[in-house]
Amino acid sequence: xxxxxxxxTDVVTATPQTPLVDLIDMxxxxxxxxxxxxxxxxxxxxxxxxxxxVARQAHPPAERPLSKVLARxxxxxxxxxxTKAAGVTTAAVMSSPxxxxxxxxxxxxxxxxxxxxxxxxxxxxxxxxxxxxxxxxHDLLELMHRDDSAVAHDVATALTSPLAGPEEHGVRASCxxxxxxxxxxxxxTHEDAQLIFDLLRSIPGVLDVRGAIGRRPRYHAPIDVxxxxxxxxxxAYEPST
Numbered sequence: 001x002x003x004x005x006x007x008x009t010d011v012v013t014a015t016p017q018t019p020l021v022d023l024i025d026m027x028x029x030x031x032x033x034x035x036x037x038x039x040x041x042x043x044x045x046x047x048x049x050x051x052x053x054v055a056r057q058a059h060p061p062a063e064r065p066l067s068k069v070l071a072r073x074x075x076x077x078x079x080x081x082x083t084k085a086a087g088v089t090t091a092a093v094m095s096s097p098x099x100x101x102x103x104x105x106x107x108x109x110x111x112x113x114x115x116x117x118x119x120x121x122x123x124x125x126x127x128x129x130x131x132x133x134x135x136x137x138h139d140l141l142e143l144m145h146r147d148d149s150a151v152a153h154d155v156a157t158a159l160t161s162p163l164a165g166p167e168e169h170g171v172r173a174s175c176x177x178x179x180x181x182x183x184x185x186x187x188x189t190h191e192d193a194q195l196i197f198d199l200l201r202s203i204p205g206v207l208d209v210r211g212a213i214g215r216r217p218r219y220h221a222p223i224d225v226x227x228x229x230x231x232x233x234x235x236a237y238e239p240s241t
Contacts, residue, residue, distance in 0.1 A: 001202055003110050004103040006143055007124045007133035013038050016045060016091035023048060023090050034134075036123040037094045042130040044123045046094030053093065100125050101135055107143075110135055144179070146205030152176040154203045165199050166192040171213055173200075179207035186214040 014023050014035050027035060027050070037046040101110040101122040110122055114137065124133040155173045158164045165171075169192060171185035181200050187193045193213040200209045 001107045001143075001204065002103065003101050003105045003107060003124055003135055004133070006107055006139050007103075007135045008139060009133045011036060011123075011131065011134045013131065014048065014090045015039070016089065016094070018090040020053075020089060020093065023093075024053065027053075034121050036098065036131055036134060037090055037096075038131055044098045044100055044125065044131050046091075046096035047098040047121075047123065048090060048094045049120070052095060098123055102126075103132060107140065111140055114140075143204040144207070146179075148176045148178065151179065151181070151203065151205040155181055155200055155206070158199055158203060159196070165196050169196065170216070171196050174211070179205055181206055181209045181211075183209060183211035183213065186216040188215070188217060190215060 012026055012030050012032060012035055014026065014037050016037060016039070018037075023035065027033070034047055034049040036044050037048060039045050099113065099117050099119055099122060101113065101124050103124055103126055114120070114122060121134055121136040123131055124135055126132045152173065152175075155176060159169075159171060159173065166187055169185065169187045171183055171187065171193075174182045174184055176182070183196070183200070187196065193215070196213065197209050200206055
């Protein structure tokens with residue numbers, strides 16, 4: 001699954017010239033925790049998050065008189081939070097450059113970047129580098145929030161699609177319960193079996209794939225078990241056909 005399939009396309013944005021008070025109004029009104037900052041061409045030049053704005057509360061004006069600020073700068077001890085706290089425009093408080101993702105990236109790639117960088121959202125860019133959406137942790141969580149009957153329908157569709165999996169196989173889903181897909185059947189090769197496991201694991205809402213796939217080099221030949229898992233579910237939904 002690609003980033004473009006999960007991202008939010010209705011994105012609230014700001015420009016570097018947006019007054020800080022207007023930026024705060026945007027975030028409160030839309031109940032969001034981060035805003036991409038774009039230039040006149042729609043390219044992302046930074047991001048403002050709640051943390052950037054909290055700096056003003058951590059270093060209120062009364063605690064940073066001009067003489068004290070200048071002394072910190074001269075000593076080389078000035079830090080980014082003091083600088084942000086003194087800002088009155090979006091440009092002064094935004095974090096730049098922004099960490100981003102591209103529309104055609106896979107979701108695992110983008111999710112890994114989020115975890116590695118410790119960010120909650122990634123502005124999404126098209127091939128031209130322009131903002132087209134935003135991918136948040138909540139968007140990724142939404143993909144896992146599906147009932148078993150919907151997952152079972154997508155699993156059955158994937159297994160019968162000639163474009164998604166191996167051209168010939170005898171794999172079927174016996175049931176889906178609590179996001180776990182139980183399968184059985186055969187493929188001609190080990191690679192085909194792995195392809196089916198990977199295909200089903202990529203379906204939104206699938207937490208794991210368990211079961212047994214046998215290797216049948218040709219029809220009517222004996223089946224060698226490739227993967228087995230004897231654990232059975234306690235309750236299940238039969239997949240749609």
